[in-house]
Amino acid sequence: MAQEFTDASFKTDVLGSGKVTLIDLWAEWCGPCRMMTPVIDELSTEFEGRAVIGKLNVDENPEVPTTYSVRGIPTFLIFKDGELKDKVVGATTKKVLQDRINALL
Numbered sequence: 001m002a003q004e005f006t007d008a009s010f011k012t013d014v015l016g017s018g019k020v021t022l023i024d025l026w027a028e029w030c031g032p033c034r035m036m037t038p039v040i041d042e043l044s045t046e047f048e049g050r051a052v053i054g055k056l057n058v059d060e061n062p063e064v065p066t067t068y069s070v071r072g073i074p075t076f077l078i079f080k081d082g083e084l085k086d087k088v089v090g091a092t093t094k095k096v097l098q099d100r101i102n103a104l105l
Contacts, residue, residue: 005056007063017052022101023079024040026058036092085104
């Protein structure tokens with residue numbers, strides 16, 4: 001199961017994690033976001049122990065999307081060592097996300 005991130009936990013859980021971290025920025029009302037949920041859950045299982053995979057609800061947590069200029073959802077942000085390394089905007093395939101994560105591991 002994917003980890004839940006919040007504005008409050010972002011600094012510790014993402015910037016301070018020391019691992020490659022993928023964040024799915026989503027909202028309950030967003031159809032493409034809901035389509036990506038099973039993919040994110042599968043990635044969290046596949047990369048367990050090697051990378052952190054999680055979700056951040058943009059309606060409940062406006063700071064992170066504002067900080068990283070997120071204009072549309074779903075948006076996937078990939079961090080390594082506390083720095084934003086990659087960004088994918090819009091629904092995508094599991095393979096695209098796997099490849100982006102593996103490139104940073």
